[in-house]
Amino acid sequence: MPKRVAVLGAGASGLIAIKSCLDEGLEPVCLEKGTDIGGLWKYHDDVRDGHGSVFSTTVINTRQEDFQGRIVHTHDYKKSKGYEDKRIMVIGIGNSGADAAVELARVGSQVFLSTRRGSWVISRVGENGVPIDLFGIRRIFDFVPISWKASFAERVLNQRFNHANYGLLPKHGVLQQHPTVNDGLPNEILSGRVKVKANVKRFLKTCVEFEDGTVEEDIDEVVMATGYTFGFQFVDESIVKVTNNEVTMYKYVFPPHMKHGTLAVIGLVQAPGAHNPISELQCRWATRVFKGLAKLPSQETMMTDIKNKKEAMASRYVKSQRHTIQVDYIPYMDEIAEMIGVRPNFYKLFLTDPKLAFKCFFGPTLPYQYRFMGPGKWAGAKEAIETLWYRVIYATKTRPVDEPLNKSGLGGFLKLLVLLTVILTLIMKFL
Known part of the structure; x- marks a missing residue:
């Protein structure tokens, strides 16, 4: 008999959890307080107490003010x-x-x-009309000093409007x-x-x-629009305690004090990128842990990791309840992928398929990169990466037009950044 896994909530992360359980041969049982799937992203006109949707209802008090509106x-x-x-x-x-x-x-x-x-304020539309995350979230940028990235980003944003x-x-x-x-x-x-x-x-x-x-x-x-708080009313505070939107969980997924890794929280992170790929990797990790195919480290190791992440976040971000679960997209995805053996090996990839390696390293970081190897390997991952731009352009190019003769795959800045990064890497290597 397969192990049964309770999935609490049929929202975006809950649906991913269900699929991941099925992929690992587990039997998911989903518990959803609403009447449909979708969670917060399932729009409804009526007011449902304690069950939100996009812009759903909660009227707040005005505290000591006597505003009449x-x-x-x-x-x-x-x-x-x-x-x-x-x-x-x-x-x-x-x-x-x-x-x-x-x-x-x-x-x-x-x-x-x-x-x-x-x-x-960032626009969703990046250079040459490309969705901003496809331009901005690339592995090559992780080799650029953060001060350089910040300076460049601020200059670009102020060029759009001061x-x-x-x-x-x-x-x-x-x-x-x-x-x-x-x-x-x-x-x-x-x-x-x-x-x-x-x-x-x-x-x-x-x-x-x-x-x-x-x-x-x-x-x-x-x-x-003063923000939100989160909590887990159905979980005892001795397991998961939330204080001012701060929570103690190993890689924001597993409570470190539990004897067995049988409880995982999915999607409790905020990153400058798509949310579903993160939830998917978290689910792939959690289901492997549930089956005993992946092991959690010692409590001491988990607590050290939690402490280091909190300190790094506090030193970088403005102190706010908005930044208690902030992660960097690619480094965090790679961390989770490492736990289950699906982090792409770029040394091997550059030797066996340099063209694909170049696309993955210098181009957009797509979740297909975590399907090259290990559990959940997918034969279509390479083709999905190679045909990305066809699918992106297909959605917007609804009227046939002649292609420009000077078509280029990389923007001018990206070419310059690649060159600077290579030079910087060589300098650091020989210092």
């Missing part, structure tokens, strides 16, 4: 209907806050966007905080439909006072 959290915001011709205050400049501000600006008479410390002129420039660097990803915010600020304001000092009956001394009158609606 309506105050809701972004968890309560679903669509702009009902906000027409209103003066709206959005508090918080994370992804939810920026998305809400942009959408509300199209129907409200004026939107104000309050931010405590500002933010770097963050200082738009009132968004933070005191921290672009790699010291999870950035805001939004394509429409600069346009709405430029048109005047969104005005960026300082942190809120207090609410009055119909106005809001800010820490810089300015006041905005006749505010009708307030949308709080």
